[in-house]
Each structure stands twice: as C-alpha cells, then as structure tokens.
Amino acid sequence: MIAAGAMVAVFSPTNTPAAGQTPAASTQSRTLPRTPDGKPNLSGIWQVMNTASWDIQDHAAQKGVPAGQGVVEGNEIPYQPSAAAKKKENFANRITADPLTKCYLPGVPRITYLPFPFQILQTPTAIEIFYEYTHAVRQVYVDGSRHPPGHIDWWMGDSRGRWEGDTLAVDLVDFNDETWFDRAGNFHSDALHLIERYTLTDPDHIDYDVTIEDPKVFMRPWKMRMPLYRYTENNFQLLEYECNTFDDEALR
Numbered sequence: 001m002i003a004a005g006a007m008v009a010v011f012s013p014t015n016t017p018a019a020g021q022t023p024a025a026s027t028q029s030r031t032l033p034r035t036p037d038g039k040p041n042l043s044g045i046w047q048v049m050n051t052a053s054w055d056i057q058d059h060a061a062q063k064g065v066p067a068g069q070g071v072v073e074g075n076e077i078p079y080q081p082s083a084a085a086k087k088k089e090n091f092a093n094r095i096t097a098d099p100l101t102k103c104y105l106p107g108v109p110r111i112t113y114l115p116f117p118f119q120i121l122q123t124p125t126a127i128e129i130f131y132e133y134t135h136a137v138r139q140v141y142v143d144g145s146r147h148p149p150g151h152i153d154w155w156m157g158d159s160r161g162r163w164e165g166d167t168l169a170v171d172l173v174d175f176n177d178e179t180w181f182d183r184a185g186n187f188h189s190d191a192l193h194l195i196e197r198y199t200l201t202d203p204d205h206i207d208y209d210v211t212i213e214d215p216k217v218f219m220r221p222w223k224m225r226m227p228l229y230r231y232t233e234n235n236f237q238l239l240e241y242e243c244n245t246f247d248d249e250a251l252r
Contacts, residue, residue: 032202039124045237052224057072077222078222083216098183107179126140127161158173189214191215194211210223
C-alpha cells in the first residue's frame with residue numbers, strides 16, 4: 001500500500017541540534033535516508049493521491065471524473081484574456097481534445113500527478129524518472145550542465161537540476177505546445193518554463209511543488225503543490241500501460 005502516516009522521530013540524548021535548529025527539525029534531517037554523497041535519497045516508487053489529472057482546480061464530481069480539491073495555490077490560474085477563452089474552448093471539447101485521448105506523452109508536470117506510479121533512480125550526476133504511463137522516461141541532469149542552446153520542441157522538456165540544501169530543484173524548458181495540465185483543458189504554449197522542487201520530508205513522503213511561467217498564456221507565474229507517497233509493499237514494481245496498444249486492439 002502507499003505509506004500515508006507520519007514518521008515518528010526518535011531522539012537520542014547524545015544528539016544535540018545545530019545552532020538555529022529545533023530538535024524536531026534537526027532529528028528529521030538526520031533520519032532522512034541519504035545517498036553516499038549525503039543527499040536525501042529520493043530513489044523509490046512514488047504516486048500522488050489526488051485528482052489533479054482530471055482538474056488541477058477545485059471541482060465537483062462529473063461522469064467519469066471524481067470530485068477533488070485543487071492543487072493550485074489560491075485555486076486561481078492567471079490566464080491572459082485570450083488564453084482564458086482558449087481554456088474555455090478546450091474544456092468544451094475535452095472528451096476528444098485532451099492530448100491523452102490521442103496517447104500523446106502527458107508532458108510535465110501532468111505526468112507527475114497521473115494516477116500511475118513512477119520510479120526515481122538517483123545517482124550523483126543524474127536522476128532518472130521512469131513512469132508506468134507509456135514507459136515515459138525523464139533524465140534530470142545534476143552535473144552542472146546547462147540547457148542546450150536555442151529552442152527545442154520536446155514533449156517532456158529538458159530538465160536540469162541542482163540541490164538547494166535538501167531540496168532538489170529542477171529547471172525545465174524546451175517544451176512543445178501539445179500537452180495540457182489536466183483533462184479540464186488548462187494549457188500552455190511552447191514558452192512554458194517550470195521549476196520543480198522535490199523535498200523529502202520523511203522516508204515515505206516527498207513535498208512536490210512546481211512553479212509555472214509562460215508569458216504567452218499567463219499574466220504571472222503560479223504554483224501547484226502536492227505530496228508524493230512512496231509505495232512500501234514488498235516487490236512492488238512498475239507494470240505496463242501501453243496506451244497505443246488499446247487502439248490497435250480496437251482496430252482488429
């Protein structure tokens with residue numbers, strides 16, 4: 001099952017907090033699983049427990065859509081007027097217009113909050129993320145390299161990470177404009193710029209937030225935030241979800 005409980009910190013009388021730290025914060029920092037180079041170890045299989053893939057804002061239940069609380073800070077997306085009209089059009093045509101109905105890659109950040117698990121494999125120079133959905137893969141470089149020059153249209157963007165203390169910050173650019181944020185028609189352009197932050201809060205939970213910037217679509221940057229839950233079952237593994245094969249079977 002997915003771990004959902006809070007970790008119980010264990011205190012030792014020999015452990016003295018560093019200056020400026022509370023005992024709880026100091027103990028939490030020490031008890032996080034870490035890699036040999038001292039970074040928080042994000043490796044494992046994770047999944048969200050929300051309905052953001054259907055709609056990132058508050059929404060009531062509809063046929064085929066569970067009710068859910070939004071993950072957008074303030075529950076407001078600052079669309080430019082022309083983009084707000086496009087979003088309304090997308091929503092009206094969502095049954096056929098959602099890129100996922102065509103088995104396209106979901107893009108980032110949507111692939112993070114699809115109702116499918118994903119696996120993180122962490123090394124000192126790169127962090128690989130393997131998704132159950134259509135076997136998508138991301139490589140987050142943490143070797144100090146920069147984005148390639150010029151603009152490249154990629155479904156999943158180009159990911160370059162850095163550690164800010166115990167938080168992995170990932171800068172993403174070079175997207176195409178073919179993906180949505182959710183089934184409700186929230187969208188972006190090829191000018192999308194993301195900053196993801198992954199913060200391990202205890203061994204089984206990651207605090208995930210992403211800042212969205214797109215000057216062609218939004219009036220200002222905005223943010224989404226949600227927890228990620230680690231799968232703790234023995235021998236749990238990613239399985240297969242090949243979207244296109246279902247269409248092939250329907251044609252036989």
